[in-house]
Amino acid sequence: MSKNKVRIELNxxxxxxxxxxxxxxxxxxxxxxxxxxxxxxxxxxxxTRAVTAVYGDDGNNGLLKAVGKHGGKNH
Incomplete structure (x- = not known):
């Protein structure tokens, strides 16, 4: 088996x-x-990129909980 080097250059x-x-x-x-x-x-x-910001607080940390539920760093 030979190991070929592959070079990928992003556009x-x-x-x-x-x-x-x-x-x-x-x-x-x-x-x-x-x-x-x-x-x-x-x-x-x-x-450099598109950004979407979400604002709001329902008084129960709903936004923070939703971020955790949908792929936050700690989950």
Whole structure:
């Protein structure tokens, strides 16, 4: 068995275009709505990528619990 080295070079312009695309914004908004459908969301394009922010507090840490339930760092 020979071990061949494989070199992968990213097309940085293409990756940036994908990360800022309307399709990426739609995916982010969909995920944000799954996490907290009753919360306020804001989607915008930053310097390098699309961003969706979720705002709101139901008084019971609902947003924090939802993030943990849907893939937070500690779960």
């Amino acid at each position: 940085r312009a293409g990756v940036r275009e994908l990360m800022q695309s309307p399709e990426m914004q739609a995916v982010l908004l969909e995920q944000a709505n799954k996490i907290a459908s009753a919360s306020e969301t804001e989607t915008y394009v930053a310097q």
